[in-house]
Amino acid sequence: MNSNTAIAPRGSARRTAGVTFAARLSFEDIRHSYHGKETIRGVTLAAEAGEVLCLLGPSGSGKTTLLRIAAGIEVQTSGRLLLNEREVAGPSGFVPPEQRGIGLMFQDFALFPHMSVIDNVRFGLTALPAGEARAEAMLALERVGLAHYADKYPHVLSGGEQQRVALARALAPRPGVLLMDEPFSGLDSRLKDTIRADTLAILRETRATAVVVTHDAEEAMRMADRIALLRDGKLVQVGTSDDLYRRPKDLFAAAFFSEINEFSGVVRNGVVDTPLGVASAGAIPEGRDVSVAVRLSGVHVLPEGGPIPARIMSRRFLGVVEMLTLAVPGREQPVRARIRADLLPQGLKDVTVRVDPRDILAFEKDA
Structure with missing residues (x-):
């Protein structure tokens, strides 16, 4: 996307976002404990200057804790946090949150209900004279297309508009790194795609480094330059969406990015x-026990001609696609398939199955 172009929210125009100086944010062997339980276990990771890095994983994987450590709200048990190779939290000292040049956007937007929209946005601009702070806040509102709401209060705004106000407030000080904790989780699913696209356009314009927490793999793939997948406080895999989808490191990563059938x-x-x-074992040694993941989208169900006979047990219409459960010889549990809707005649029971080899993934069980 060209950094000088923007997607304007519907019904309003906005000014192109001002450029900030992106910073590199590095976690070095970060560990964190809470009430004696280790919540982050030796995470080493860097968000490169100007990139959008998504922290992805299920609840309890440590995503938000890492974000809070970066913001200075939490302090790690050990390890170092560096901003442009300068230690901001670690054995050598601790830089207070307000001195880090890091912006934080909370999951619930955290707008002050008793303050107008413009006052919410200029809340973090206390170092500027009042007139300059208001001008910067208005510029930030123009970036997100909400300057006409400057004197309104948050309760009159929709969820999507409140999200954009929160984004304006986080961007107003022009931080080198912007941290976003589940920024779209509270939005109506119909608005989410539009708001997410608008937000990504603004992030590209400002060129700030962004670290976005999400539990939604598709959202991470839509937004991120790179994705860091976490589980139980550990880093499972880091890479582009293509890397993690096509070359998952283990069964957990494979299942997180697509629905799978699992075999032993x-x-x-x-x-x-x-x-x-038959699945290729790749580099897995002879005689090893393995788990095999077969993506639902890779199971092709045909009226006839496929190598494996099957019987349709249930069929659920989902609009563009249909979800099938199939009885397959040699398998006690049903096999699931996701196919294009209306591909098979209604009432058909006996079918055949063919599997795309690219959608069969084998992993060592002890891995």
Whole structure:
């Protein structure tokens, strides 16, 4: 996307966002404990200057704790946090949150209900004279297309508008790093795509480094330059969306990015035999127990001609696609498939199955 272009919110124009000086944010062997329980376990990770990095994982994986450590709200048990290679939290000292040049956007937007929109946005501009602070706040509101709401109060705004006010407030001081904690989770699903696109356009314009927490793999793939997948306080895998989807490190990563059927097997002659066909074992040694993941989208259901016979047990219409559960020989549990809607005639029960080899992934069980 060209950094000088922007997607304007519907019904309003906005000014192109001012450029900030992006910073590199580094976590070095970060550990954190809460009431004796280790919540972050040796995470080393860097958000490069100007990139959008998504912290992805289920609840309790440590995403928000990492964000709070970066903001200075939490203090790690050990390890270092660096901003442009300068230690801001670690053995050498601790830089207070307000001196880090890091912006934080909370999940619930955290707008002050008793303050007008303009006063909410200029809240973090206390170092500027009142007139300059108001001018900067108005500029930030223009960036998000809400200058006409400057003197209104948050309760008259929709959820999407409140989200944009919170974004304006976070961007007003022009931080080198912007931290966003589940920024779209409270929005209506119909608005989410539009607001997310608007937000990403503004982040690209400002060129600030952004670290975004989400539990939604698709959202991470839509937004991120790179994704850091976390589980139980540990870093599982870091890479582009293409890396994590096509080359997941383990079964957890595979299941997080797509719905899967799971099988067990043993490597024999470099392959694993499953009820849905033979899977390559890759570099997994001979005789090892493996888990095999088969993506639902990779299970092709045909009226006839496929190598594996199957019977449709249930069929759920989901609009563009249909979800099928299938009985397959050699498999006690049903096999699930996600296929294009109306591909199969209604009432059809006996079908055949073919699996795309690219959607069969084998992992060592002890891994």
